[in-house]
Amino acid sequence: MAETICRTLRDGSLEGEQSPALTIKDSLQSPLGSHVFDHFLSTLVSHISAGKSQASGLVLVAFDRSPSFYLDLFKTKGLDASLVDKSVRILDCYSDPLGWKDRLLHSTNAEESILKGSGTVFKNVRDVNKLLSSILDLGKGFTGEGKVRFAVAIDLVSIMLRHVSLPSVAGFLNNLRSNDQISCIFWLIHSDLHEPRASAALEYISTMVASLEPMMQSSDGQGTSGSLLWLEENSCKAKFHVRLKRCNGRVKLLYEELHTEQAGIRFEAASSVRTIVNQNLLPRVQFNLQLSDKERVDRARVVLPFEHQGNGEAIQIYDGRRSLSEGQKDPYLMQPSAFSHKMNTQTNNEKGEIHYIRDSDDERPDSDEDPDDDLDI
Amino acid sequence: MATAKDPNLRPIRTSSSFSRNPSAPSVAAPSPPVPGVKPGPSGAAFVSSGIPDLDKILGGGFLLGSVVMVMEDADAPHHLLLLRNFMSQGIVHRQPLLFASPAKDPRAFLGTLPSPVSSSKEERQRAPGLDPDAKDKEKGLRIAWQYKKYFGERQVPELHDRGIEQDFCSDFDLRKPLERQMFRAQQIDCISIQDSANLAVLREHCSTFLSNLSRNDGGNVNAGRIAIQSLCAPQCGYSEMDWDMVSFVRSLRAMIRSSNAVAVITFPTSVLSPSFSKRWQHLADTLLSVRAIPDEDKELAKLLTGYQDMVGLLHVHKVAQINTQVPVILEATTFSLKMQKRRSLILERLNQAPVDASSGTSYATSGGCSGSSKGSPLDF
Numbered sequence: 001m002a003e004t005i006c007r008t009l010r011d012g013s014l015e016g017e018q019s020p021a022l023t024i025k026d027s028l029q030s031p032l033g034s035h036v037f038d039h040f041l042s043t044l045v046s047h048i049s050a051g052k053s054q055a056s057g058l059v060l061v062a063f064d065r066s067p068s069f070y071l072d073l074f075k076t077k078g079l080d081a082s083l084v085d086k087s088v089r090i091l092d093c094y095s096d097p098l099g100w101k102d103r104l105l106h107s108t109n110a111e112e113s114i115l116k117g118s119g120t121v122f123k124n125v126r127d128v129n130k131l132l133s134s135i136l137d138l139g140k141g142f143t144g145e146g147k148v149r150f151a152v153a154i155d156l157v158s159i160m161l162r163h164v165s166l167p168s169v170a171g172f173l174n175n176l177r178s179n180d181q182i183s184c185i186f187w188l189i190h191s192d193l194h195e196p197r198a199s200a201a202l203e204y205i206s207t208m209v210a211s212l213e214p215m216m217q218s219s220d221g222q223g224t225s226g227s228l229l230w231l232e233e234n235s236c237k238a239k240f241h242v243r244l245k246r247c248n249g250r251v252k253l254l255y256e257e258l259h260t261e262q263a264g265i266r267f268e269a270a271s272s273v274r275t276i277v278n279q280n281l282l283p284r285v286q287f288n289l290q291l292s293d294k295e296r297v298d299r300a301r302v303v304l305p306f307e308h309q310g311n312g313e314a315i316q317i318y319d320g321r322r323s324l325s326e327g328q329k330d331p332y333l334m335q336p337s338a339f340s341h342k343m344n345t346q347t348n349n350e351k352g353e354i355h356y357i358r359d360s361d362d363e364r365p366d367s368d369e370d371p372d373d374d375l376d377i
Numbered sequence: 378m379a380t381a382k383d384p385n386l387r388p389i390r391t392s393s394s395f396s397r398n399p400s401a402p403s404v405a406a407p408s409p410p411v412p413g414v415k416p417g418p419s420g421a422a423f424v425s426s427g428i429p430d431l432d433k434i435l436g437g438g439f440l441l442g443s444v445v446m447v448m449e450d451a452d453a454p455h456h457l458l459l460l461r462n463f464m465s466q467g468i469v470h471r472q473p474l475l476f477a478s479p480a481k482d483p484r485a486f487l488g489t490l491p492s493p494v495s496s497s498k499e500e501r502q503r504a505p506g507l508d509p510d511a512k513d514k515e516k517g518l519r520i521a522w523q524y525k526k527y528f529g530e531r532q533v534p535e536l537h538d539r540g541i542e543q544d545f546c547s548d549f550d551l552r553k554p555l556e557r558q559m560f561r562a563q564q565i566d567c568i569s570i571q572d573s574a575n576l577a578v579l580r581e582h583c584s585t586f587l588s589n590l591s592r593n594d595g596g597n598v599n600a601g602r603i604a605i606q607s608l609c610a611p612q613c614g615y616s617e618m619d620w621d622m623v624s625f626v627r628s629l630r631a632m633i634r635s636s637n638a639v640a641v642i643t644f645p646t647s648v649l650s651p652s653f654s655k656r657w658q659h660l661a662d663t664l665l666s667v668r669a670i671p672d673e674d675k676e677l678a679k680l681l682t683g684y685q686d687m688v689g690l691l692h693v694h695k696v697a698q699i700n701t702q703v704p705v706i707l708e709a710t711t712f713s714l715k716m717q718k719r720r721s722l723i724l725e726r727l728n729q730a731p732v733d734a735s736s737g738t739s740y741a742t743s744g745g746c747s748g749s750s751k752g753s754p755l756d757f
Contacts, residue, residue: 170611171571178481200647201611204451249453249688250672 012054012183021206022186029214030238049083055151055183057142064156099123149183213239413470419700425546427462430724443697446661447643453669455689456643467602473564478606483567490555493547576625601638662697
């Protein structure tokens with residue numbers, strides 16, 4: 001549930017442990033990832049401004065959208081501008097990620113880069129170490145009582161992966177996670193912009209994975225051709241799957257539906273409840289054949305339908321009826337498997353005798369079945 | 378002849394044709410036993426994995442000279458449990474240890490190693506799990522055949538050597554960390570592999586470590602342990618160099634074959650491409666995998682007994698066989714990892730819960746096309 005995620009982000013990390021990390025994953029077929037990101041971002045910022053979260057501030061690394069977009073976003077969500085100012089710092093990697101404007105400045109004396117109030121322009125996204133230190137520097141600016149921790153939100157890791165290699169990005173995120181000033185961290189990726197390996201690597205590093213899937217799967221691979229209905233459905237609704245790695249080593253799988261609305265998005269409990277059973281789990285599960293003590297005692301007490309109960313008593317045959325009367329004796333030495341045939345004849349007399357000749361006794365040795373034929377001498 | 382006077386030869390006078398005499402100073406075992414190393418059949422030697430159940434499952438422990446690989450699950454850190462027990466066992470037995478991990482400070486991991494429990498009654502209570510069957514067998518056998526003699530011989534040392542069994546594999550208390558002084562007297566190397574651009578550094582370390590443990594030196598060389606955590610983790614600099622990683626594991630395997638050491642390597646399979654994941658799996662002598670289980674899964678709780686206590690699952694894919702052509706065939710390959718009293722790790726076979734007849738689950742409909750929307754997980 002989205003609530004669980006918001007709560008986990010708000011509560012942040014425990015002492016001595018790495019901070020929780022969330023990956024939001026979407027694809028072209030269900031492109032609502034940025035809405036989800038905005039939702040979590042604004043919820044967390046509101047928690048931070050209200051002082052309810054472990055983090056005292058948030059550093060937003062904006063690759064995909066400009067800082068002004070985010071400031072407008074916070075305004076529309078009803079967050080007070082001054083509070084936002086105090087608790088959010090935006091690292092602007094959108095305006096000039098590779099520092100080209102500086103080079104242009106030399107030649108044309110174009111407009112200077114304007115440093116916005118809460119945004120610092122970062123000009124060298126290829127240098128991951130510098131990015132890390134800028135984030136930490138921005139984070140140091142937050143004040144608070146006790147140990148100051150801050151949250152980090154990265155707009156689009158897919159853009160980072162465009163500039164630097166996967167191990168660098170993975171190392172960068174890992175360093176952020178293990179830094180003890182960070183309370184929580186979350187990021188968005190578009191999964192079809194990378195090889196599956198990159199998504200797998202990012203999922204490996206994170207503790208929560210929220211993935212968006214289209215409401216209606218398309219039959220052909222392309223997905224864009226086809227019904228208008230499909231397009232319409234998928235652009236305003238999606239399935240929201242969450243996989244949480246819990247600290248007891250188990251995985252929690254949650255599922256919700258996502259609807260877009262005027263003011264943002266809304267999460268709804270799934271209309272059709274599907275349990276996700278781990279199909280590839282147990283090829284062979286044995287039955288527990290060990291008996292507990294009680295079971296062992298009970299077993300010793302069962303009266304068997306044999307002649308000898310094995311305990312030295314007189315021969316008694318239990319024919320399956322309730323009463324075990326003493327007089328019913330039958331002096332025949334049949335095997336218990338054929339017992340049921342003869343039950344009916346026991347009805348009357350105590351001294352009855354039954355002569356029975358086993359079928360196998362009057363069989364002639366069948367010449368076709370000479371057992372010695374099996375020997376290959 | 379000199380045979381009568383020669384104390385090294387035994388007179389062959391017993392009635393049975395062959396009698397196994399473990400105390401004979403024959404050429405088979407020239408050196409006194411090294412602590413922590415158990416001899417096995419076909420000239421193999423075992424070291425303990427630190428988990429008594431795992432040793433039993435694998436037929437004695439980890440084979441010296443083999444590479445054990447553990448496939449991690451991206452969702453759960455159970456491979457760390459295996460690594461911790463392995464490393465602690467090595468430290469308890471004073472075996473040199475090399476530890477490599479992608480963390481910035483691998484030494485910090487040493488602080489999480491469990492310390493062995495001093496023998497208490499509880500262990501004796503668990504250990505009889507192996508013995509009452511043996512005792513029952515002795516009583517119940519009434520076959521007039523002389524093999525009982527040999528059984529008696531073999532089992533009596535087992536009962537007496539339970540103390541020695543404990544020495545081979547200690548029971549670890551996962552709540553108590555290992556005492557610091559054990560680290561000081563030890564040769565423990567820790568390496569961080571996160572920032573290495575390639576694996577040359579790690580390979581250097583491994584080869585210097587293993588050169589001291591070469592098997593060709595006669596005499597008594599202590600066994601060594603190498604533990605590598607998350608070798609292909611995405612934050613390591615070389616993690617995109619697939620072929621280099623494969624060749625590193627192969628060269629490590631070759632180095633280990635000729636030395637008295639065991640390497641345990643854990644790797645997350647999800648970050649490797651499928652073909653390379655298969656290659657890594659084939660490089661292992663012993664292959665285990667750990668898997669997470671879903672939380673609060675009612676289906677699973679109905680299916681298995683003891684679901685509440687389970688931490689995860691362990692699957693044994695391959696067991697090492699060196700110097701023998703007889704493969705180890707296990708009765709069961711999937712085990713559940715449980716924490717007994719939150720303290721020690723035990724592995725148990727999975728037991729199916731009794732089927733509730735009234736619920737009408739899909740056990741009965743194990744045909745190909747079942748009407749239910751979800752297939753039974755037991756369909757096979």
